[in-house]
Amino acid sequence: MAGRPLKSGVDYWPFDVGLLYDDKFKLIRGEFGAKGVLIALFALNSCYKKNGYFRAWSDDDAILLAEEVGCGCSFGLVQQVIRACVARSLFDKRVFDMHHVLTSVGIQRRYLRIVAKNRLVIPLFSEYWVLPKEEIPPDTLVKCSFKNINGTEKSIFHTEKGKNSTEKHINQTKQNQTDFSLTREDAAVFGCFKNVRLYPEEYDALKEQIPDADTYIERFSERKESKHYHYPNDFAAILSWYREDSEKERQSGKQEPKGSFDVDDFWEAAMSRTYGGKT
Numbered sequence: 001m002a003g004r005p006l007k008s009g010v011d012y013w014p015f016d017v018g019l020l021y022d023d024k025f026k027l028i029r030g031e032f033g034a035k036g037v038l039i040a041l042f043a044l045n046s047c048y049k050k051n052g053y054f055r056a057w058s059d060d061d062a063i064l065l066a067e068e069v070g071c072g073c074s075f076g077l078v079q080q081v082i083r084a085c086v087a088r089s090l091f092d093k094r095v096f097d098m099h100h101v102l103t104s105v106g107i108q109r110r111y112l113r114i115v116a117k118n119r120l121v122i123p124l125f126s127e128y129w130v131l132p133k134e135e136i137p138p139d140t141l142v143k144c145s146f147k148n149i150n151g152t153e154k155s156i157f158h159t160e161k162g163k164n165s166t167e168k169h170i171n172q173t174k175q176n177q178t179d180f181s182l183t184r185e186d187a188a189v190f191g192c193f194k195n196v197r198l199y200p201e202e203y204d205a206l207k208e209q210i211p212d213a214d215t216y217i218e219r220f221s222e223r224k225e226s227k228h229y230h231y232p233n234d235f236a237a238i239l240s241w242y243r244e245d246s247e248k249e250r251q252s253g254k255q256e257p258k259g260s261f262d263v264d265d266f267w268e269a270a271m272s273r274t275y276g277g278k279t
Helices: 023-050 059-069 075-087 093-099 105-115 165-175 200-209 213-227 234-252 263-275
Strands: 122-125 144-147 188-190 196-198
Touching (some): 023 059, 075 093, 188 200, 196 200, 196 213, 200 213
């Protein structure tokens, strides 16, 4: 069952009272007057409305924006103002020149602040991303799913040695395989006891494949807390035992409610497989 499509844009964005007094806006107002400021504000607003943190830009988009702004703003004036906004770094010049896209560090920073609390996964295009990793809170960074424009996954953050953060994490995990408290440390936490670690894409996969995934996660969390168990891969464990549950139901012909399972059997078998019978 396919999940509900993620919303791209946002319904609001915080308008800083000092925004119009920023030198970038003051220069736009000095060169183009009030119409220039209005065009810049409409362009900013459209970034949040359309995709959340960027907007593709073309001649057609300039025509449409001129129509939206009104007040006698022509296509030519809109293009001039947008070019001036790019030149004065109201929008990122590199991204605009390479991809004809309007975005900026400020736009992306505000976007993450808006969506971080209510979205489990935040899809982002790596080619358009300009906000440094250091400015993203860790609990927000783990929700960010970076992909290329063509859809392939790609990490855009690099260490000083040239290795991306994902590669570094994998290497660190291999070095600490016996210490389960050090594995999957960058995954998000779920469950009533905040002890089930899942990457956003793993949570989405559970929701798609298990009719009552949240029930599995909650009971999984309760069992981990009560028995002080540590499991290397919570996603694999939950998915594996759901499938075995389903197979047993089919073989026995019992029509048990979906999402139910024997927690004791689950843990005994899981721990036996992982630790060779030692818990």
